[in-house]
Amino acid sequence: MLDIKFIRENIQVVKTGLERRNGKFPDLDDLLRQEEERREGLQESEQLKNKKKKLSAEVGKLKQQGQDASKQMDEVKNLNVFIKELDEKVEGLETIIHEKLLGIPNLPDENIPDGVDESSNRFIREWGTKPDFTGESLNHVELGEKLGLIDLKRAAKISGARFAVYRGAGAALLRGLINFMVDVQTQENGYEELYPPFLVNEESLLGTGQLPKFGEELFAMKNDPLFLIPTAEVPVTNFHRDEILEEESLPVCYAAYTPCFRREAGSYGKDTQGLIRQHQFDKVELVKFSKPEDSNTELEKLVQNAELILKKLNLHYRVMELCVGDLGFSAAKTYDLEVWLPSQNTYREISSCSNFIDYQARRAKIRCKKKTGGKPEFVHTLNGSGLAAGRLFVAILENYQNADGTVTVPEAIRPYLQGREVLST
RNA sequence: GGAGAGGUGGCCGAGCGGUUGAAGGCGCACGCUUGGAAAGCGUGUGUAGGUUUACCCCUACCGAGGGUUCGAAUCCCUCCCUCUCCGCCA
Numbered sequence: 001m002l003d004i005k006f007i008r009e010n011i012q013v014v015k016t017g018l019e020r021r022n023g024k025f026p027d028l029d030d031l032l033r034q035e036e037e038r039r040e041g042l043q044e045s046e047q048l049k050n051k052k053k054k055l056s057a058e059v060g061k062l063k064q065q066g067q068d069a070s071k072q073m074d075e076v077k078n079l080n081v082f083i084k085e086l087d088e089k090v091e092g093l094e095t096i097i098h099e100k101l102l103g104i105p106n107l108p109d110e111n112i113p114d115g116v117d118e119s120s121n122r123f124i125r126e127w128g129t130k131p132d133f134t135g136e137s138l139n140h141v142e143l144g145e146k147l148g149l150i151d152l153k154r155a156a157k158i159s160g161a162r163f164a165v166y167r168g169a170g171a172a173l174l175r176g177l178i179n180f181m182v183d184v185q186t187q188e189n190g191y192e193e194l195y196p197p198f199l200v201n202e203e204s205l206l207g208t209g210q211l212p213k214f215g216e217e218l219f220a221m222k223n224d225p226l227f228l229i230p231t232a233e234v235p236v237t238n239f240h241r242d243e244i245l246e247e248e249s250l251p252v253c254y255a256a257y258t259p260c261f262r263r264e265a266g267s268y269g270k271d272t273q274g275l276i277r278q279h280q281f282d283k284v285e286l287v288k289f290s291k292p293e294d295s296n297t298e299l300e301k302l303v304q305n306a307e308l309i310l311k312k313l314n315l316h317y318r319v320m321e322l323c324v325g326d327l328g329f330s331a332a333k334t335y336d337l338e339v340w341l342p343s344q345n346t347y348r349e350i351s352s353c354s355n356f357i358d359y360q361a362r363r364a365k366i367r368c369k370k371k372t373g374g375k376p377e378f379v380h381t382l383n384g385s386g387l388a389a390g391r392l393f394v395a396i397l398e399n400y401q402n403a404d405g406t407v408t409v410p411e412a413i414r415p416y417l418q419g420r421e422v423l424s425t
Numbered sequence: 426g427g428a429g430a431g432g433u434g435g436c437c438g439a440g441c442g443g444u445u446g447a448a449g450g451c452g453c454a455c456g457c458u459u460g461g462a463a464a465g466c467g468u469g470u471g472u473a474g475g476u477u478u479a480c481c482c483c484u485a486c487c488g489a490g491g492g493u494u495c496g497a498a499u500c501c502c503u504c505c506c507u508c509u510c511c512g513c514c515a
Contacts, residue, residue: 039475042474042484043476046474046475046485047483047484049483049485050484052495052496053444053484053496055495055496056495057444057496059443059495059496060444060495060496061443063495064443072495073494073495073496075495076496079495080495244435244471244472246435367472369435376472
């Protein structure tokens with residue numbers, strides 16, 4: 001959420017920033033008019049409250065002395081009518097203003113490219129090379145089903161479209177990948193592991209920005225006000241909601257494995273085949289809380305932390321900087337990691353690493369106390385996938401397939417599969 | 426799910442309906458003291474909003490939301506959370 005004070009004082013900056021994004025947002029001039037009205041009402045009400053307080057104290061004194069205080073009492077009663085009226089007006093305006101603020105996305109970082117979709121994303125770097133398949137190569141569904149690693153048909157029977165059953169060595173590989181990723185991030189990159197709840201309340205989803213605007217993407221519980229998490233970002237960022245952190249403790253870095261649940265409401269017909277787009281998938285998420293002045297450096301580190309997984313698995317990938325049109329609602333700047341998928345002859349997103357600056361922190365009230373004193377200020381929050389396990393599974397099958405239809409297990413994963421080197425029938 | 430107890434500042438812990446934003450303690454910061462440290466002494470130390478160049482000042486906040494009252498941390502109602510016991514359960 002943007003700071004209303006900031007909007008007031010930098011209206012042109014905000015307007016310019018929002019114009020870069022496509023979409024409809026609340027009218028800012030209206031918003032500022034309402035804010036002005038709110039402050040006027042507030043001041044008036046506070047003045048009356050001050051008067052009331054003084055009168056009530058007088059009543060107390062007079063009564064102690066056994067004197068008549070009915071005049072003061074009547075006066076306060078009278079004041080209360082006006083105060084109530086003003087407070088109701090102010091409260092109403094506050095609600096409207098708050099709701100509007102929740103509907104305004106973050107301002108994009110000044111330096112990210114303009115553009116309406118991914119075609120304007122900026123190439124940053126790439127690593128590794130595309131595998132060279134002389135013969136015909138198979139896609140991950142063909143490989144996975146042939147080798148008995150996944151069962152999509154039975155998953156559809158159990159749950160419906162966009163679900164998968166991993167079985168046998170496939171299940172072990174998925175589990176191994178998750179453990180591998182958590183181990184690398186905790187042991188080599190210094191993250192603390194968190195294992196959070198997979199169901200969260202509404203406040204948490206408001207804090208990270210999924211609600212109120214994107215409720216249709218969430219699976220909701222029928223009998224309880226809870227939602228399945230669409231990403232570990234939600235429980236992990238909200239871990240410190242309503243808290244004031246010590247400046248010396250920053251950056252605070254967490255890695256969390258969770259399954260993620262998404263309704264994929266806006267993606268009918270997209271990626272319907274295979275494991276690419278599922279209602280349930282597994283992901284190791286990296287979350288950072290940083291000092292404001294360090295967040296851009298921390299974003300670069302975060303991307304590298306995620307890249308390390310792909311390097312260790314020797315998978316070809318590229319790093320893209322998202323243009324404004326491709327940028328998420330709460331993010332100011334985002335890098336995507338895209339892994340090479342031979343079957344689609346293209347790169348597919350396997351990680352998205354974002355700096356939200358103070359946008360989520362303001363919503364979720366996550367601050368830090370400055371060592372030099374002064375008011376606590378909002379921290380910057382960042383997160384990124386490190387990585388999405390399902391898509392990583394896909395990338396391994398397709399990039400590590402052999403001419404005979406078997407799949408070589410990447411060396412880094414072998415310890416997690418009892419030393420197994422090849423997946424075959 | 427049933428019964429009971431409780432939720433007060435970074436932490437512990439007082440608090441009769443009337444200058445209580447809140448005693449006391451711990452912690453922390455600064456100063457004095459010391460060769461240095463500890464101890465001791467002194468001072469300071471919540472958050473948000475409004476106003477202000479700044480200081481000041483004002484308003485709100487004692488789990489959340491309502492109510493009673495001239496006046497509520499203190500009384501009443503609803504909800505949330507924690508703990509104990511019982512039930513159920515992996």
